[in-house]
Amino acid sequence: MKDIYLDNNATTKVDPAVVDMMIPYFLEQYGNPSSIHKFADGVAKGLKHARQQVQALIGCEHDSEIIFTSCGTESNSTAILSAIKAQPNKKEIITTTVEHPAILSVCDMLEKEGYTIHRMPVDKAGRLNLNAYKNLLSNNVAIVSVMWANNETGTIFPVEEMADMANAEGVMFHTDAVQAVGKIPMNLQYTKIDMLSLSGHKLHAPKGIGVLYLRRGTRYRALLRGGHQERGRRAGTENSASIVGLGKACELALEFIKYENTQVKAMRDRLERGLTDQIPHCFITGDIYNRLPNTTDIAFEYIEGESILMLLNKAGIAASSGSACTSGSLEPSHVMRAMDIPYTAAHGTIRFSFSRYNDMSEVDEVLRVMPxxxxxxxxxxxxxxxxxxxxDPEKAFAPVYA
Amino acid sequence: MWDYSDKVKEHFFNPKNAGAVVDANATGEVGSISCGDALRLTLKVDDDSEIILEAGFQTFGCGSAIASSSVLTEIIKGMTLDEAAKVTNQDIADQLEGLPPEKMHCSVMGREALQAAIANYRGEVWTDDHEEGALICKCFAIDAVMIEEMVWANKLRTVEDVTNFTKAGGGCASCHEDIEAILEKVLAEKGEKFDPTAAPVEAITKIAAVKAPLTNLQRIKKIEQVLESLRPALMADGGDVELVEVLGNTAYVNMTGACNGCQMAAMTIAGIQQRLMEVMGEFIKVVPASEMKKLVNIEVV
Known part of the structure; x- marks a missing residue:
């Protein structure tokens, strides 16, 4: 059996159709889009088309609301730093304990500079308390940044409702939608979301390309300056081949969004049902009723994730883990800690994340080897x-902890 | 994925002595729940000779934790308790043909379980002597707790101080921001303020940088002096360095003790070279003396 890739929340295979679209921009239309000669005259057109393809996928009102960046992380940093620069008198930020480090680390840095960071906790199923959120919203808040879907558990946050609530208080709202875009339908023009981050390599475009959606009229301060590119909102020569590739990938994602929510979901459901039926003492983490269709995160109690991954890898199966050891840090995943998952389970969490390139025979293979x-x-x-x-495992084995 | 040696993989995929020894008379249980590892080591010790007849492990942990446990049981079988008590975590790591710096704590856990089991056999209570923090310096595997303690104990004030006392930050230098954060925190607790331009603490700054041209003898003496100043830090880890020869801009050294054969030796040598260049104000290359033998055909002691 060929190797099985179930780590699509980490990154995805570039769709061959995307690669085909990109190649001419390396070999023929390699001119700087700002130049006036025939090596460049197709590039501007390609970029414009790509902008429209992204616009169609996220359903925003204008294609000029799309700013191409180098990655999701850059989009996240740009969004938060823009909000605080544009509103220097507002010294509070609202976010959650389960955000990606691309948000949390920026907040940590700002906290050192004197900002108050409200990190909203989640319950055992990874859900937020919207009443508590409402109470945090005030005129002092520069920006709310809440992820659309969690990368580890796939849990979806009610960002549209939360954006409405923020908007009612006059507070700017950003969402890190890196995991959500292309997996669940969205129509930004009907929401109050002011900024949104997405990343190409999570949806079968190459690595090194991202987007910051910036609602028209949202006060903005560019992070990278020094050029007129992206209307002065993100200086730096356009990564034209990757932008065009991202456009194509967005077009395909839109085409497959129903497939994602039916066929891909069916593979995920079959896998997690099979695993939890066959293997005692394991459970699914996160909000199982409100999740991305492609993600399942399962805690296998009393064993450790990296060991599981090494044995899976030997069996030709790629997944990932929230265990401390896979990251080289000493702590298990902050998402598992936030959900109050016991250590003996948090270290044994395995995330399987599907894409449209997977098939049912691969699910069967995982079900065969995992027990x-x-x-x-x-x-x-x-x-x-x-x-x-x-x-009574905690008492029967109570080592001296270092 | 980690760059595990074949030996680590071998012990992970086919662990030796897994499970508890049935009629064990010594047990050691240690762990670090936050880093996800816990180990129970059971031994059957011959009461007359104190020879370890059997050893078994049960481990909750990652690939290298399981491999460290497995190789530990292989190392100690047949040893007397006195011999086993001398096994270090470096011995475990060496037997595994090295561990990534982030994973050295797995070998530490093995050594601790062994000590706990020996204490248990002798009716003593084993107490853990170290606390583990987040890994800061990946080149030399130095964690935050270690750095904090050294900053407190030695009144360190700059990143350079921290590097001189702990080696942390002496390799690729990418952890300097984290070291500064620790300095800021500890100094704030002491009511002081971190100043990146502060003069380094005494005891390591006494060597003045070279300004005027030196005679050959002066130059060698100076190099020797720099090495002397670095020896305490190396000796704290059970290692040492000695100057063998200086030829042109190359200083040949012998890394001895724990430094000998240590997988960090190359990083340590790079650190020594850096310090030498700072003091001497010229390019100096530090090379193990074994290389000199090949080059100039001199018998090295």
Whole structure:
């Protein structure tokens, strides 16, 4: 069996049709889009078309609301830093404890500079409390930044409702939608979302290209300056091949959005049902009723994620884990900690994330090998005894912790 | 994915001595729940000879934690308790043909489980002597707790101080921002303010930078002096360095003790070279003396 890629929330394969679109921009139309000669005259047209393709996918009102950036991280930094520069008197930021580091690290830095950061907690299913959110909104808040969907669990936050609430208080609203765009339908023109980040490589475009959606009229201060590109809102020569590729990828994502929510979802559902049926002491994390169609994050108790991944990799299956060891940090995933998942389970979480390139036979293969992998590792675990966890595991095995 | 050695993979995919020893008379349980690892080591010790007859492990942890546990049981089987007590985490890492710096704590956990088991056999209570923090310097595997303690204990004030006392930041230098953050925090707790331009603390600054041209002898003495100033830090880790020869702009050194064969030796040498160049104001290349033997055919002691 060929290798199975179930790590599409980390990054995706570039669609061959996207690659085909890009190649002429390396070899023929390689001129600087700002130049006036025939090596460049097709580039501006290509960029314009790509802008419209992105516009169609996210449903924004104007194509000029699309700013091409180098990645989701740049879009996130630009959004937050723009909001605070444009509103220097507002010294508070609202976000959540489960955001991507691309938001949290920027907030940490601003906190050191004197900003008050409200990091909203989540419950055990990864959900926010909107009443608590309402109470945080005030005239002192420069920006709310809440992810549309969580990268680890796929849990979807009610960002449209939250944007309405922010707008009613006159507060700017940004969403990191890197995981959501292309997986769930959206129509930004009917929302009060002011800014949105997306990343090409999460939807079968190449790495190194992203977008900041900036609603027309939203007060803005550019991060990168020094050129008229993107109407002066993001200086730097356009990554024309990747922009054109992203446009094509957005067109395809729109085409496949129903497939994503039916066929891809069916693969995910079959996998998680099969795993939780066959394997004792495992559970799905996040808000299972309100999730991306392609993502499942399962905690296998009493064993550790990196070990699982190494055995999966040996079986030709690629996934990822919220365990500390896979990242080289000492802490398990902050998302699992925020949901109050016990350590013995948080370290054993495995995320399987699908794309339209997967098929049911791959699901069957994972279902075939996974029970054996879990059993093998549990045999080595001090928390496991024969057919089940040791009685009262936390007490039976209470090591001296360093 | 980590760049694990074949040996690590071998012990992970086919662990030795997995499971508890049935009639064990020594048990050591240690772990670090935040980093996701926990280990129970069980031993069967011959009461007369104190020889470890059997060793078994149960590990909740990543690939290198399981491999470290497995190789540990292989190392200690057949040893007396006194011999086993001398096994270091570096021994475990060496047997595994090296571990990534982020994973060195797995070998530390192995050594601690062994010490806990020995204490358990002897009816003593084992206490952990170190706390583990977030990894700051990836070149030398130095964590935040270690840096904080050194900043407190030695009244360190600059990144350079931290590097001189702990080696942290002496390699690729990309952790300097994190080290500054630690300095800011600790100094604030002491009611002081972090000043990046502060003069380095005493004891390591005494070597003045070279200004005028030196005679050959003066130059070698100066190089020797720099190495002397770096020895305490190396010796703290059980290593040492000695100057063997200076030929042109190349200084040949012997890395001894724990430095000998240590996977960090190359980084350490780069750190020494950096310090030498700063003081000497000229390009100096530091090379292991074993290389000199090949080049100039001199017998190296």
């Amino acid at each position: 054996g992998i879990v059993a093998t590792l549990r045999k080595l675990s001090p928390y496991w005894d024969g057919n089940g966890p040791v009685a």
